[in-house]
Amino acid sequence: MEIFGIPIQAFLGQLLLGLVNGSFYAMLSLGLAVIFGLLGIVNFAHGALYMIGAYVAWIGADRFGMNYWVALFVAPLVVAAGGMVVERTLLKHLYKLDPLYGLLLTFGLALIAEGVFRDQFGVSGQQYAVPEALQGATNLGFMVLPNYRAWVVLVSLGVCLGTWFLIERTRLGSYLRAGTENPALVQAFGVNVPLMVMLTYGAGTGLAALAGVLAAPVIQITPLMGSNLIITVFAVVVIGGMGSILGSILTGLALGLVEGLTKVFYPEASNIVVFVIMAIVLVIRPAGLFGKEK
Amino acid sequence: MNSAETAHNAAAVARRGRIAWGVAALLLLAAPFIGLYPVFMMKALCYAIFACAFNLLLGYTGLLSFGHAAYLGMAAYATGWLVRSAGWPPEAGILAGTLFAGLLGGAVGLIAIRRQGIYFAMITLAMAQMLYFVCLQAPFTGGEDGLQGVPRGKLFGLLPLADDRVLYYVILAVFFAVFLFIVRIVHSPYGQVLKAIRENEPRAVSLGYDADRYKLLAFVLSTALAGLAGSLKTLVLGFATLSDAHWSLSGEVVLMTLLGGMGTFAGPVVGAITIVGLQDFLADRVGSWVTVIIGATFVVCVIAFRRGIVGELLAWQQKKHPSH
Numbered sequence: 180m181e182i183f184g185i186p187i188q189a190f191l192g193q194l195l196l197g198l199v200n201g202s203f204y205a206m207l208s209l210g211l212a213v214i215f216g217l218l219g220i221v222n223f224a225h226g227a228l229y230m231i232g233a234y235v236a237w238i239g240a241d242r243f244g245m246n247y248w249v250a251l252f253v254a255p256l257v258v259a260a261g262g263m264v265v266e267r268t269l270l271k272h273l274y275k276l277d278p279l280y281g282l283l284l285t286f287g288l289a290l291i292a293e294g295v296f297r298d299q300f301g302v303s304g305q306q307y308a309v310p311e312a313l314q315g316a317t318n319l320g321f322m323v324l325p326n327y328r329a330w331v332v333l334v335s336l337g338v339c340l341g342t343w344f345l346i347e348r349t350r351l352g353s354y355l356r357a358g359t360e361n362p363a364l365v366q367a368f369g370v371n372v373p374l375m376v377m378l379t380y381g382a383g384t385g386l387a388a389l390a391g392v393l394a395a396p397v398i399q400i401t402p403l404m405g406s407n408l409i410i411t412v413f414a415v416v417v418i419g420g421m422g423s424i425l426g427s428i429l430t431g432l433a434l435g436l437v438e439g440l441t442k443v444f445y446p447e448a449s450n451i452v453v454f455v456i457m458a459i460v461l462v463i464r465p466a467g468l469f470g471k472e473k
Numbered sequence: 474m475n476s477a478e479t480a481h482n483a484a485a486v487a488r489r490g491r492i493a494w495g496v497a498a499l500l501l502l503a504a505p506f507i508g509l510y511p512v513f514m515m516k517a518l519c520y521a522i523f524a525c526a527f528n529l530l531l532g533y534t535g536l537l538s539f540g541h542a543a544y545l546g547m548a549a550y551a552t553g554w555l556v557r558s559a560g561w562p563p564e565a566g567i568l569a570g571t572l573f574a575g576l577l578g579g580a581v582g583l584i585a586i587r588r589q590g591i592y593f594a595m596i597t598l599a600m601a602q603m604l605y606f607v608c609l610q611a612p613f614t615g616g617e618d619g620l621q622g623v624p625r626g627k628l629f630g631l632l633p634l635a636d637d638r639v640l641y642y643v644i645l646a647v648f649f650a651v652f653l654f655i656v657r658i659v660h661s662p663y664g665q666v667l668k669a670i671r672e673n674e675p676r677a678v679s680l681g682y683d684a685d686r687y688k689l690l691a692f693v694l695s696t697a698l699a700g701l702a703g704s705l706k707t708l709v710l711g712f713a714t715l716s717d718a719h720w721s722l723s724g725e726v727v728l729m730t731l732l733g734g735m736g737t738f739a740g741p742v743v744g745a746i747t748i749v750g751l752q753d754f755l756a757d758r759v760g761s762w763v764t765v766i767i768g769a770t771f772v773v774c775v776i777a778f779r780r781g782i783v784g785e786l787l788a789w790q791q792k793k794h795p796s797h
Binding site: 215221272273277278282287290293406411417451461 | 599602
C-alpha cells in the first residue's frame with residue numbers, strides 16, 4: 180500500500196518519529212513557558228539540561244549499573260537540585276532586570292555545561308540501550324510499532340497533561356498562576372513566593388532532564404544535542420506563544436508531526452521547516468497561535 | 474560645586490577622552506611595527522567591526538539580535554564565492570557581500586520586528602539557525618569543508634593585498650570608517666530617535682515616530698556592517714566556513730559587546746580584541762575549556778559587570794569628576 184508514492188510503512192514510521200520529536204518539543208517548550216511565566220527568564224540552558232539528563236542516565240548505567248527505570252527518576256531529581264541551586268545563587272539577582280540578562284546568563288551556563296561535558300566525554304555519540312521490557316515492536320496490522328517510541332509518546336503526553344492539570348486545575352497551580360500575574364500581592368497573602376519560584380525552576384529543569392532520559396535510547400548522546408534542539412524549541416515557543424500551557428503542548432506535537440511529514444516529502448527542508456512556519460506565523464499572527472496580543 | 478568648576482571638570486574628562494582615543498589610534502596604526510602578529514590584528518579588527526555593528530542594535534536601539542553570525546557568515550560565503558569562483562576583484566566582492574547581508578537583514582528584520590524584547594532575540598536566533606542550515610546544505614558553500622583558498626587579489630587593481638601589511642592598513646581604514654560612521658549615526662537626529670525607542674518605545678510612537686521603520690533601518694545597517702566584517706574576514710583568512718554562521722559566534726558577539734561595554738563607542742572594540750585575544754591565547758592551552766571560560770565570562774558579566782570595561786571606566790571618571 181502506498182500514499183503519494185511512498186510506502187505506507189515508511190510514511191507512518193516517519194510520522195511516528197515526528198511525533199517522538201514533537202513530544203520532546205512539547206516537554207521542553209512547556210518547561211520554558213512555566214519558567215518564563217513565573218521567573219520572566221527565557222531559560223537558554225534548557226537544552227543543556229536536557230543533555231545533562233541524558234548523560235546522567237548514561238553515566239549511571241555505565242559506571243553504577245543504574246537501570247533505565249531508576250534513571251527516569253534520578254536524572255530529573257539530580258538536574259532539578261542543580262537547577263534550584265543555580266536559581267538561588269545566580270538567577271535571583273536578575274528578577275528586577277531586563278529579561279535579556281536572564282537569556283544571556285543562562286546562555287553562559289549552557290556554554291559551561293557543554294564545555295565540561297565535551298571535555299569529559301568528547302564529541303562522539305554515546306549509545307544507551309533500550310530497556311528490556313520495551314524492546315521489540317508490536318505489529319498493528321497496518322504498521323509495525325516500535326514499543327519504545329510508543330512509550331516515549333505516551334509518557335510525554337502523560338507528563339504534559341499532568342503538568343497542565345497541576346497548573347490549571349489545582350490549588351497549587353492557582354498560586355503559581357497568581358504569582359505569574361502579581362508576585363508582590365501573592366506574597367502579601369502569605370505565600371512564600373521565593374520558595375515557589377525555586378521549586379518552579381526545579382520542576383521546569385527536571386522536566387527537561389526527563390525529556391533527556393526519554394530521548395537517550397533513541398538518539399546519539401552528545402554534548403551538543405541540547406543546543407541544536409533548544410533553538411528549534413525557541414521557534415516552537417514563538418509559534419505557540421508562551422501564554423498557554425495547552426498551546427505549548429499542542430504546538431510542540433504538531434510541529435514534530437509537520438517535521439516528520441517534511442522528511443517524507445522533501446527531506447532537504449526538514450531542518451528548516453519549523454523556522455519557515457515561524458516566519459509565516461509571525462507575518463499572519465505576530466502574537467503566536469495561542470498567545471494574547473498585549 | 475559652582476558652574477565654572479563643573480565646566481572645568483567636564484573639560485578635563487573630555488581631554489582625557491581625547492588623549493585615550495589618540496593613544497588607541499596610534500597603537501592601531503603602529504601595530505605591525507611593534508611586533509603584533511598582523512593576521513591576528515586583522516582578525517581582531519574584523520570582529521571589532523562586527524561588534525560595533527552589533528552594538529548599534531543592542532546598545533543604541535535596545536534590540537538583542539541573537540543571530541548576527543548568520544549575516545557575517547552569509548557575507549563571508551558570498552564574498553568567498555564571488556572572489557574565488559566568479560573571479561570578482563576584492564572590492565566588488567566585499568561590496569556585494571555587504572549588500573547581500575543587508576538584504577538578508579532586511580528580510581529577517583521585517584519578520585523579527587513584529588515582536589519585541591525577548592521574542593525578538595528568539596526570532597533572530599531561529600532565523601539565523603535557518604540560514605545556517607541553508608549554508609550547510611547549499612551546493613556553493615562547500616558543506617562541512619567550507620570555501621577554501623579564497624585569493625586576496627589586488628584592491629582596485631593596484632594594492633597587492635597578499636602583503637599582510639597592506640591588507641592590515643586597508644582593514645584598519647575600513648574599521649576607522651565604520652567606527653566614525655556609527656558615531657555619526659548615533660549623534661544624528663536618527664540616532665536620537667533610536668535611543669528614544671530604546672528608552673520608551675510606546676512614547677516614541679506616541680510622539681509620531683514610526684518605530685518599526687526606525688528599528689528596521691537600524692537592523693539593516695547593523696546586518697550590512699556585520700556582513701562587511703564577514704567579507705573582510707574571508708579575505709584575511711582565505712576561507713569561509715560553517716563556524717562563521719554558527720550560533721556560538723552570535724553568542725560571542727553579544728559577549729564582546731557586553732564585556733567591553735554596550736552603548737559605548739569603544740566598548741565593542743575593547744571587547745572584541747579581548748575575546749579574540751583570549752581565544753587565541755587559550756586555544757592551544759586548554760582545549761574545550763575555552764567554551765567553559767567564555768560561558769563563565771558571560772555569567773560574571775551579567776551578574777556583576779553589566780556596564781562592561783569601558784562603561785566602568787566612564788562611570789569611574791564621572792564619579793571622580795562629577796559634571797552635574
